[in-house]
Every structure is written in structure tokens, then in C-alpha cells.
Amino acid sequence: MPPSTPNHAILNGLNDAQKRAVTSKAATVAILAGPGSGKTHTLTARVAWLVDHVGFRPEDVIVATFTVKAAREMKERIGKALGNDREKRIILGTFHSIARRYLAAYGRHIGLSQKFGIADDTDSRAIISRICKRLQLNVDPAFARAWISKKKAKGTEDAAKPARQEVTNVAGLQNLETCYREYQKHLETTNLLDYDDLLVRCVELLRKFPSCVSNVQTVLIDEYQDTNGIQYELMKLFAQRHQRITIVGDPDQSIYGWRSAEIRNLWRLLREFPKTDEVSLEENYRSSQSILDLSLSVIKQDSKRYDKVLKAIHNMGSRPVLRRLKSASAEAEWIVSEVRRVLTLSGSMLTYNDVAILLRSASLSRHIESSLGKAGIAYKMVGGFKFYERTEIRTLLDYLRVIHQPENNDALARILNVPRRGVGDVTIRSLLEEAETHSLSVWTVLSKHCRGDRTAKTRITKQAEQKLSGELLRPLDSIRRRIGEATGPNGTPLGLVQMIEQLLTTLEFEKHLKTAHPDDHEQRWANVQEFISLASDFVRDMGSSDEDALPEIEGLPQTKEVEVLSRFLANVSLASDAQTGDADQSKPLVTISTIHAAKGLEWPIVFVPAVYKGSIPHIRSEDDNEERRLLYVAMTRAQSLLYLSCPVFSSNGNGERTVLSPFVEPVERAFMKKGPCLDRPVMSEIARILQRQLPPEDSIFQGLPAMFSLEDNLFPVDPEEAKQDANGRSNRGHGYHPDAQPSKRPRLQAPSIVQDSAEETQWWKGYSTTMEQSSTFTVAALPGFVSVAAHQAAITAANTKADAAQKAQVVKRPTSKRPTGQKSIMGFVKLDSDQSGLVATRLPATVQPSNSSPAPRLVQEPQAASAAIAPDLAGHRLGAGKLIARPSAPIEEKTLKRKQYTCFSSSPTRPAAAEDDSSGKNTAEADNNETPPEPTRAAACLHVTTCALPKGHGGVLRRPGGLSRENITPIEKLRKPFKPLTITLKRPS
DNA sequence: GCCCAGGCCGTTTTT
């Protein structure tokens, strides 16, 4: 797009609130954006606005995100908005990666070695547990690690916050502090920074040398609710020259408290920048209203939360489902069956790409992966295992790290005996000890020992010594010498790829894989190849554009980061996963993801399995409210169909009963008990929400596979019922699930397991899954991202009627400042007049209409629906002990005038929207669990009349299933063998 | 007696 006429184009398709946010002239802008409200779109547009309209140079703009995924997405979208590759000049990335760039460029000013490495999780854990052991500190290393991390993450400014009383005994505290000191000392001698240090040191740098960021005009922060103390400081320091900050966030989606994120930072910002322009994005373009309603009813259980409006733009849609299954494996198989049912009945409107299964813990994926595998459904797993964490890749990385930094003891320790060199655990441990006590690096100790300069105290066998010297020390030394020097094969410096290849030959790595992993060495070797190609991509990308570079600042020379290796390693440490050359975009994949990794994304169909106590809220979680928000995030990912499910018996072997998640239990009755009837009206409405074309009815049913069940009836709605069944088989013919058996008959399980696994191996051929080939997908290719904006554009264009209704409802707003209708979040949390701290309170839910003249008293009686809330409201970091509200400042007048609905987003406004649905598509709501009688049978009837079996589809008699229960049993037993037949979406016609 | 290697169990969420 031509830069000359940017303004209008940028604002195209934005709603009023979004336009206000994008064009706000205030220095600091806080955008409060609920799920699906077009947050990324708005932030992107604001960046474009600031560059194209206001005229900031791209290189003077910092955009910080929390995940690599979000950064990538943001970059892509800003690129589209700006054009001319100008997005590449923007300083855009995760907090950690931006901090690293500054440290690489200017770190020497604060005494940082140029070649610092990054200690990842594994490293710091190893270091800390070694320290604890060596000094015999009586602390749990994991706890110590968390404690240290929290201490760093808290930041330095917020001293007002009292230390939490986790560590009660003084000795314990002292031990922790010793551990902390030793840990830092170790990092320093090995020239490493851990993740938190990147931020801490960058804060130090920018405080001492503000000129580093003297060019920065404006700073934008995505997912602001996830900032922790140190990131808040960093944000301010980035912006220290002009104090222009835009933040986007949603307190309800704060799910990183365990990583020291502080929702309080929102109030902190508003307090420190009182002129902040607040904008709320209150329209949800993503989900059906029933999904939104139910999600809100979950999040509203948190009485301390800042209640905000979230209005569905879409129609009611079909009610979310809460399904109970017998076991985790039954649950997984049910998901498969439901996925098939929905996709099939959508014609080809929906594909696997439209389905996501969101998990509290990555470990829950086992059953689901196996079910999908058995069914031949390709999937990708996001979050959980990462490419770079595979052992073979880690080993190579550790070699590279040792080449890069010989003093990296931890990396060296991990590779001393890989491949096997007859050096055992004890020897390695002892070497580390020796090195640490003598302030030497292990590398030095070994080198000297092998050269005979200094005999190591650690006993090393002659054989091991020879191998270490010949296979490790000398080859690596030689590679290291050749970096940067023009001594490579053709007089060129040894490149990254050649370096890796050199390593592979010297180590005889393929041979090593064969002996170490005889079963799957091929896969692992393939991973190694993949790794090489990633490295080669990296080198290429780095050569073509110098995106990581910071803009030159006059009189402030940067350390040029020439070394490829160094940057590659940093990139690996800071990337959540490898971005591989998008292998198969063509193949639709179901997404399995942790809820955390799903934030910001959306899918038409979302499953949230395992909604039981212990899973969500997780048994080890400290903050139930955060767990609730997590569920809220998961639920609000769904656009048109949302399924929660819960096994009745846990799969931990003893057949213990699960308890439904306390977040779901209170609203249990709002769910349907099984999947909706997917008749024409329901499907049409789904199509409308997704802005897609629903194929004609007859074409859908012509494509129906044989024995297709039109309803969600393959599994009993009440799994208890199945238990009664005399022969132990569930009455709907899915008696093959070993775990589904009540624990009483362990004997019978053995044969079925054998059968299962035989079948499994059979089906594992012919397709590949992420388990085998984790890197065949790109995160950027995730279906979720692009759509809010797309929807919004489409909707504004198409749905003018709804738009008009919307406008009628929303107050006309003054252009630049917060509209009168919108209450300030500061009205919710008010700054006390003295400096001592934040004193918060909350308006009573029953606040009078706007004309009541006296400023309303801030209410603190607990029986008022909303009691007074402390500053740390929703602040999960502070104890509840000091919840006091002191009404000292009168409420801003503005807040009095706000329209009432802003306080009561709960229900009152709903009916109107429903009525507005002129096309009468709201039937879905009526479609409830108890298997609706006649009318909803339409589809089934249709099915009978139009379903023509494809000819030559085998000689076995197959009748359509799902019509009458009585008919099913014998046929259903045959179901299993036909499993792979089920999906034949497109018949050759 | 010491040390290496192979089998078995449990696994929150992420930069």
C-alpha cells in the first residue's frame, strides 16, 4: 500500500473503540481487550498508524510480546499493514529476545562478556541442584529455583511489596540466599545468563546508559497482563525518553502468575501515568453468544475480578457440551467420533484444521494422541515436547555450546559421555566439583590433565582419558580455532552448517544413534537432518536481512554481533519451538495444545478434555482463580462449537472417581449432555459465525460414509449406566476400551490391550504425526491467528443490520478520550491520596442511576455483591490479609455517568440481540441434551431418504447407524474393524 | 569396593 494515503486504509474495518485506540493522541494508552475483540488487529493498526500517520521511524518503535509465536504473528501482520519490509526495522520480539539484543550490543558497558550464553531451564536446574548438594543446603532445588526466579522477576522498584512469608525459618531463608549467591557466581564464571537475568541485566544497562534507547519514540506491549515486575521496569526504561506506551491486555486472561506475572501492573501503570487513555474493546467477534455466555458465567465466579462488558456479535449458536465418559481413553475416542461427526456433517466446510483439543497439561495428550493415531487423523502437538529438547538435538546443541563457550561446564558435563566414552556419572560429578572448588572450568581441568600440565584430582581411567582427548577435546579445539578464521575448506570461515557436519563425522553420530537408540535411530537421524536444515535456514535468513540489529545511535558504538554461532544458540534458547520450513500446509491437522500455548488463538471447534478437579484446577496449582482464568481462556478459544469433557474414572490405574471441576460444576446445567444435533439450521449458523459457505444439503449426505452415526450416541451419556451392563460391555458397542472397564476385572484387560496395540501399530503406518516428526508444522501456520480481523471486516461489511443495532446500543463517543459510557478502571481501583500505596475499592454493583447527586460512597460492606477489593485485587501474589478499602478520593464524575450496562454485563442486554436474529436461526438453543423429539430429527430423516451408499463400497451390509438404538448393537460391534473407513469426505465424483 | 549400564516410574503451565 502506498505510504502516502495510509490513514484511511489503516482504520478500515475497525469499530469505534478500536479506532479510538488506534488513533489516540495520548502518550500512554491502555487497551482493555476481552477475548476475540480484535486485540492484535488493533495493536497492529496502531503500530501502522504511529509509523505511517504520526511519522515515527520503524526502528524507533519497540513492540514486545510474550511468546515467540505472538511475536512472529505480530511481525507478519505489521508487515502486511506497513509494506516495504519496514516491519523488519521495528524492534519487535519477546521481552527476552529484545533484552538479549540490547545486551549483545551494549552489554560490555555493564561488564558483560560479549560471548555470554543463555542458561536454559535444564541448565539452571542442574546448577542449582548441584549447589544444594555440594553445600548441603537443606532446600529443595526446585523450590530454590522458583524462589530465585521470583526474586529476580519481581524487579527492583516495587519495594513496597513485603516479602511473602513462604520461608518461615530463618535458616531456610539463609540457605536460599546462599544458594542464590552461589548460583549467580556460577553463572558469572561460566559466562551465562538465565532467562530472568536477561531482563535484570537489561534493566541495569538501560538505567545506567539511557542513551541506548534514546532513539525510542514509542513502546507497545502485547498481553500486558502477563508482565511481571522486571518487565514492567523494562517497559518503562524502553520508553524513558518520550514515555509513550501503549499496552493491550485482559486481566481475565492472566495465566502466567506462576511466572510472576502481576495483574497489578495494570493499576500500577494507571497510577504512574494518570493521563493514560483507557479504551475498552467490548465486542467479541469470535464466538457464538452461548459460548461467550457460558465462559463469562465461569469467569464471573471470581468475585474479585474487574467485571467488564463482553458483547457477542454473533448469534446464539449451539450450546456448549459437557460430556461425561467412562475413562480417559473413552474420552479420547469420543472426541475422535465427535470430530468425525461434525466434520462429516459439515460437508467439506470444516476440516481438521478447524479442530483444537486444549489441555491443562501436556501430559494429558497421551490418550488423545493414541486415539487420533488409531483413527488415522493427523495432528500436531503445540507446547509440550519441543524439537530442541529432543536428546539427539540437545546433544548436538551442547557440543555447539561448548565450542562457543568452553567454560560452559554444564553443557560439557552432558556430553562428556555421549557418545559413550566410559566416563560415568560419578566421574563427571567429581569433575564438576573439582572445577567449581578451584574456580576453573571443566574444560581447563581436562585439557591440562590430558596435556599433563596438571593432574586432575578426579580419577580418570587411561582409556577414558584417551577418548576424551582424542574424540572430544582436540576435535572441538580444532573446530573452535577455525571459526572466523579464513581457514575453512575454501579459505572461507567455517560456517555453522559445516561445523555441525564436521561434528557429525568426528563423533560418528549416526553410529552413536544406532547403538544408543536401536529402535528409533532412523527417526532421530532424520531429526538431525532437520536440525541441519534449520541451521542452514537460519544462516540464510541472517545473511539476507539484519533484523536483529539495533539502530545506530550516534556516539554509542555497538558491539557488532558477527558470530553466527552465538546468535544461533541464543535463538534456539529463546525460541519456544523450531520454525521449520513449513512442510505440509496442505495437510489438515487437528491441533492439540496446552491451554497456555493456545492463548490468542481461535478455532471453530474446541475440545477441553479432563475438566476434573486435580486437572483443572491442577492439583499443584497455588491459585484457583488463575486456574479458572485458564479454563476461561480455553473456552473462549471456541468460535462455534465448544465441548468440555470429563472421564468419570481417572486413568491412574485404580479407577478412582473423578470430581467435576468446581469451575464447571456450578454451571453444569447450562451445558448440553451430548453433542448437538447437527441439522441444517445448526450447521447454517455455524457457517454464519465462520463466514463460510455451507455445502448444499444433498451433497453433504451423499458423502456420508456407511454406518455413520448422525448423533453423538456412540458413547452413553451416562457412563454409569454402562457399568451396569451385564457383560461389561458398554451398551453402545464400544466395549473395546480396556480402561473403560470398571477396575474389577483386570484379567480381561490383557487381551484387549494386545489387540489394541496390534491395531495401533498397523495404523501407525502410512501417516506421520508430531510424535514422530515434531517439526512438520509451523506455528505461524496455526489457523487461529488471522481470523479476528478477517471476521471483523467481513462482519462489518455483511452484517450491517447487527451493526446498526450495535450502534443504537452503544453510546456515541467523543472521539479521543474515554467515552462517558465507559467506566475507568481507576474507578474500580482508586489511588489513595497519600503516596503510601494503592488503595482499591469497587463500586457497588447496585450503584444508582447516574443522576443521584452525591458522589457515591465507596462501599465496603461484604454483603454487597461486590465487596471492597484491595490493590492486589485479583493480584494473586499478595495474601488476603490486608484487604482494606479506604474511600478517600471521590469518584470521578465520569464514572457516574457511565451507562449501567457496563457494570452488569451479565445478562440483561441479551434478549435484544437474540431477537435481532431475523433469520430465526436460534433453534440451536432449543436443541438440548435430552435428545429432542421430532423436529430435530429432520436430519436423520433426510439421511434415510438421501443416503445412497456408494457403489462397490464393499459387500458387507452396512446400514446407517444412529437412527434407532435398538438396531445398533449387533452392527456396532462390527464398527471397530471399519474404523478407518469413516471419513470419506469427498467421493470421487 | 567402586563405577557403569539397564530397567522402571512419574510428569503443570513457559521465556
Place this chain on the structure above:
DNA sequence: CGGCCTGGGC
């Protein structure tokens, strides 16, 4: 996929 236990080899 790592940490712990037991068995085999130096």
C-alpha cells in the same frame, strides 16, 4: 524422558 534401583564388570 530423567531419576532411582539393582546387577555386572573393573
